[in-house]
Amino acid sequence: MGGAKKAEFEELLRPHLAVAARLAFGLLQDRTEAEDAVQEAALKAWRRFETFRGGPFRPWFLGIVANQCRTVRRGRWWHVIRLAQPEAARPAPDLLTRADLSRALLELRPRQREALLMHFYLDLPLDEIATALGLTTAGVKSRINRGLRRLKPLLASEEEIHEPA
């Protein structure tokens, strides 16, 4: 593919790199792995760009990123739960919640984790999540709700969880 096509691809890609990296970090919980996954996903997207039929670029690319992260996780025989540096003013129960939440996310089914993170961590609308994951909107809702049910015990106030309409 030529230089003009590459410029067009990069023009489309650039605005979504940050959200793609955030998604990859949420799924992998490792900065270096997340950036590597985004880079690999960009290369895969570039190779498939000829088959990209227009339409919204972001969900198409985020779908590739999510698949790449799944591949990375499948290849791992370990995982690391990273805790932020403890702050003196922060009460201990909060730290526990953060660690537990990170761990609980890693234990969700891949589609539940992806849908839940896209909705609550990236604030993506349900129809865009559905496009990215190749699901119906109802399928996305159902996965989010199942994921939420597993996470609820970790959250102090259940009523503040906004389940998708």
Add this chain to the structure above:
Amino acid sequence: MSLRRALDEALDPGPEFPSPALAHRISAVLDDPPERPPRRTRQITAGVAALVLAGLVVGTLLISRTARLHPSNPLVVPASSSLPATTERPAPLAGSAAGFVITQALGPQVEWVAQFARSGVTHVSRTLDGGGSWTEVLQVHGLGPGGPMAQFFSSDEAVLVGQPVGVTRRFGIRVYATSDGVRWSQNEAPSPVGFLRKAYFVNSREGWLLTTSR
């Protein structure tokens, strides 16, 4: 706490994420993408690789058996504990009691062989001319049976990991590494490290040791 806030706190990637270099890295990769052979070619390559590997295993077993049948084979290595122990030898599989062997071909010319003899002597040999001549580049004594592992990364870079065994206990895990194929460093993992179960190195300097307490 709302889930959004909890996720923001639990999954905070820190400052400067993604790094500003990511866009440049991606641009560079798009300019010069790694070769990806067609699917059919990859299948054929995998098939050929499997056949070559099977051939190597069978060949190694045959050679090992031949060496056992000829105890006067001149390749029996005299004991030595000095590093490096580089000696010219015509073939890598020496001695009358081959324990187990790890071989790795890194191209048509380069191949490594690590032989863990039942006598407790470990030999590492290398050919750079497709097996025409072999050089024994390392000889180590006293590594316990079943534990030693070897990884070869290029014609010059390799790692050997093992754990000496005493009558009642194991000692520290030893890591032998070379980056020029001739000079080897010997390092010992801090004790107590437990029993060596698995070693995985990404190059001659960085790696992982999996140990258990018993």
